[in-house]
Amino acid sequence: MSNSRFTRRGLLKTSAVGTAGLAMPMFFTSQANAFTNEPTGSTVTLGFNVPQSGPYADEGADELRAFQLAVEHLNGEGDGGMLSTFSSKTLDGTGILGKKVQFVTGDTQTKSDAARASAQSMIQKDGAVMISGGSSSGVAVAVQALCQEAGVIFMAGLTHSNDTTGKDKKANGFRHFFNAYMSAAALAPVLAQLYGTDRKVYSLTADYTWGWTQQESIKAATEAMGWTTINDVRTPLAATDFSSYIAPVLNSGADVLVLNHYGGNMVNSLTNAVQFGLRDKQVNGKNFEIVVPLYSELMAKGAGKNIAGIVGSQNWDWKLENEKGARYTGTNAFVQSFGAKYGFPPSQAAQTCYAQTLLYADAVNRGKSFNPCSVVEALEGFEFDGLGNGPTLYRKDDHQCFKDVVVVRGKENPENEFDLVEIVEVTPADKVTYAPDNPMFAGGDLGACNPGA
């Protein structure tokens, strides 16, 4: 039972103890570091934060392999991969600025909250100076904002939303991967050529930042060439069965289905669509077609033979150098060392993560400091080559890379389980470049670089 008698002495005692306890931490002074997690020993720690569970787990696993490979190469182990083809020659296998590279990993669970908790622990506990990874734009945007606040560099992995370097761009964040606008710009001419300029589109869109911006981009690009959009339906990211979304497509009068889905979502929705017989249908006197704007080998593998003949775009493909020549040098070197270590060719997610790690290391070496502001300065406006994508520019205005985009199509008769897509066309970088103030990217502000501390 309660007895609520406060005695004067009791109150004084308690408050004295309480005040002393609260004041205690204030006696210590904070360490005088120039920036967050300044590496002082003989090692430097990078944080690789990838989805190890959830709809993008396959991509996450491949990203992690690429990160491990990149760290090996930076430390002078293995065959060096793209170090030899990279146009900047500051990386010599002695780590970064002479410090051996270590890394920590975490699971984003494809959830913003979990991803931020994981990144926080890398920054606060493990002393990471750079965070990379993420296979979802929602997560990338959230972690990028965190890195900006904490004062570390964020090298985005697989994130395709316009917002990552548009509305939600941050000074400490950089993206090597291409984006939804570029996909749409590269796809539209190919689609016009293949399917004509008079088509009616029905689209299913993953309901988050990436899906929204991709749908917006595809709509703008296809409508510019004469297509019309009949309907757009948003689907939850966590959905695994799309039959209820596919059924209405049959009677909508549309003759093209655009699936703005990725990873496990896309595998499931495409399979549903094929099972409903959409591919064999004739609508408005034309063959019904399915388009998957963002494509990957991992998804092609998951979707099996349903992928045959489906058109989409990729950031990179492991056959690029073999088929399109020495412009894409670096590709074979990377595929070689990845294949030797893991026994299969890398996905585009792996390539972008590998490239990002090298780019970060090189920027530190060139700026001769791990200070985020020095890294930002070194990367802004940086032109490089030899990382598999051809000549590339890291644009100063929004920290987005501009490079060629690969348009691909699922092979009708794949020869083996790794060679599932064929390259239809490579769209040169200048065809997919946009002004920094493009309305689809408006509303954000890079702000100033934040070194933390």
Place this chain on the structure above:
Amino acid sequence: MLGLNRRDFAMLLLVAALALFAPFILNPFPTASGLSQFNAGYPDLMQRFVIFGIFAIGFNILFGLTGYLSFGHAAFLGVGSYSAVWMFKLLSMNVLPALVLSVVIAGLFALLIGYVSLRRSGIYFSILTLAFAQMSFNLAYSVLTPITNGETGLQLALDDPRILDAANTAGSVPVTSLFGLEMRSAVTLDLAGWSFTFSVGYYLCALIMLVAFYISVRLFRSPFGMMLRAIKTNQQRVNYTGLNSRPYTLAAFVISGMYAGLAGGLLACMDPLAGADRMQWTASGEVVLMTILGGAGTLIGPVLGAGFIKYFENIFSKINDSILHQWFSFLPDWMENLLVNIFYPFVGKGWHLTLGILFMLVVIFLPGGLVQGGQKIARKLGFGKKSNSDTPAE
């Protein structure tokens, strides 16, 4: 003291001491040693410990006292977070208005859901709350996108109005603070290989947790708490004696919802982002696990359970195979690989598995949760209280 009897006051002091010295207690290993992997004394995780402690304390007021098992408590956590972030966006980066609003909104929301759900008891009540929580999740996830920003999560932007704050010229999003005391500011104490971090945010959370804990102790010991226990024991009998039990359960539900809202608001204060997955049913299930793991109906149990689960989520999930290889590198190669293969499924992305096994063990062998385990050990060591060794500590 403070209106508590000796045992409860001792418990309050114990919790206060644990909270105060958490940066030391949770960092038992030197930074350079291989075991530093198991250190949990960094601000973000310590904040999570106490915040989810508050969440579980609140849940325990409902579940531990009235026996009503709510499967939708994460909805209040999420509502609290959204309210707090909106406060940061519109009003000021000061955490005080944000916390007040998150508690108030969560309380109103709990009143609404509780009014409907408490018409049923038992499994029907659980299902109703689960349904409401899933509804809120789906609303936040897709329908209310303008308010919640959907899957991406609600975040601060440079051009938010923040009418009470001075114009922002720094070029970066301002940080949350309590009258100028920044939540993220921290000091580090380096002592012979150890490194201890004391952060403002953590101590604010810990202070609020202590107040929350104190209020919950008073509730447990009050006539109101006794009423709630009567409802748990035999609600029909309470009704037949002419007492209307619904106002009591509703009050407990609202109080517990406000605790959840406070926890959600604090989460947003420490890290200004609110995502819809905070409201998902898995999050609701997690608080049930915390409470049962720690010991439902006990005072300190939920806090322990919350710490336990968050520790696994954040520490075990980060052990990858290369770290395992480091640990066993002194062994011959074949043995190293064998051991790594044995342990690997239980760490890294397999942390759920380890947690599941531990949860099973606790439920089977210690139905009273970790608190019961602690009591058993204490009795073995001879500290047992002879008079009431069979009643669970409260």
